[in-house]
Amino acid sequence: MTTFADISAVPALRDPHIPADGLYEGHRELRRVPEGWEDRPYGLFELVPQSATIGAEIRGLDLSSPPSPALRNELNRALLEWKVLFFRGQRLSAGAQRAFALAWGELETNPLLTAAGDAKDVARFDRTAVPTFENVWHTDVTFRERPAMGAVLQLREVPPAGGDTMWADMAVAYDNLPREVRDRIDGARAVHDFVPGFARFYPAERLARFQDAFPPVEHPVVRTHPETGRRMLFVNTSFTTRIVGLPREESDRLLRLLFQQAHVPEYQVRFRWQAGDIAFWDNRATQHYAVADYGRHRRVAERVAIAGDRPY
Template structure:
């Protein structure tokens, strides 16, 4: 039996791709609706991607920020989602002081510490490989996930070790209308265990279950400052969607997880020693490329406490 052309076209248009990525033109809207492009007066800005990622020039993170500079950097963070600073020879205390301009700092009990509890240290080598090569948003297992993070590279491998970020507002914008309609209003469960059971002792994980029980967050969160709808599920910590049976939840999550893989929504940063990245954890996912072993890669991160997603 043959299928007439209109029916075949209808079947083709209704098909969800096996890899979850829909081909065709992308809507690459960097700024929120109604926001116009404005120049930056207090620093230079060099865009690295279409929707996110920009290098900032002329700012020394060792110096205290004036209210005017802090406000303009915050506008750049909201508009570009991840900011990069080169040649920043700062101390951990100066890194913490810079991050504290955006709010109280949080701690992470699962990652080794730097000079204080607020600094987490990622020291990767042949004997201690990294497990951050998965698209994720930091600490969504908390009721109030981090607002953002400031990451500084202390030791860079001779090649490799890049980090990638994906704009999850662009990912939401480019979902088919029926998928957006389906997920608006849904909630999903986030749990720390899937993200840490790969390299933590199960007895240690069990000891943290009372302090970090699973939490629910909206599948699509509203960014508290820009108002944009942002896809807010990630492969590291999101376990299932509330109200759906497991098979349907798994199918839908696989589709949503895959949207971070679209190159048009991404920026890739090549580190140099003393480079710093500052990203909006409410709007992005990131992925640490694990292609540098057996060489060492050492980084320290400070995270800023966030608010409850809505």
């Protein structure tokens, strides 16, 4: 006969290894900043965390004017620490949205996105006008040699319900991989190609016109953040096609495991939009997913992308 004492002696959870589907139950280490990082208070705004490691709402700022150097530096520290920042009710003009983004560097355009806002470097996302599908975990434009550093997104029109956006912390995702998996991918490189991501909504003849401008590129599977030195998982479902040097079947199996890490809720933040809200995210350290649960209702977003560096 099994007694209560016998049952209580059995571990409640399986060993914390990653099974074939890439996810496991149990403890996860949620480290928001790199080891040795000086965690200081903010003096120019109020910061309200939205999860343990990723996502913070910034209160007490009006972004209609470009940030001063002091404000820019403090916001940049918040971005590095929280990976995505939210600003409620800003209702910025396209010019003000661009001016805010320019404080972080040169803007870039993506010729594959043909719907523009009030300026050529403001991309508009309106599925009622141009059918696109961002409801997949991805990092923007990793098919470029220098993927975007970040993006500033504003919702112009929101559906009555739904249409949230989610972000995942890829530094924490890397931290929680088993040592044997990290040993396999540290130093590995992967191929990124725009075709798989855009073939979902563009015909082949249109995609062919961009293949000379955007040939497949290689990036490290694990990149180093240029400002924090943090190691981060840098593959995504939309654009990463294979790991260099591995047989196709082995590469596919390993990529499936790595892609799954963005799906862990402990690594995520979810933002419920109101018209005029702004999200500013670090594209180097995150993946994001636009939840397409609003049916035939309209959702209009405008995004400004900031040019980035070559991953290493």
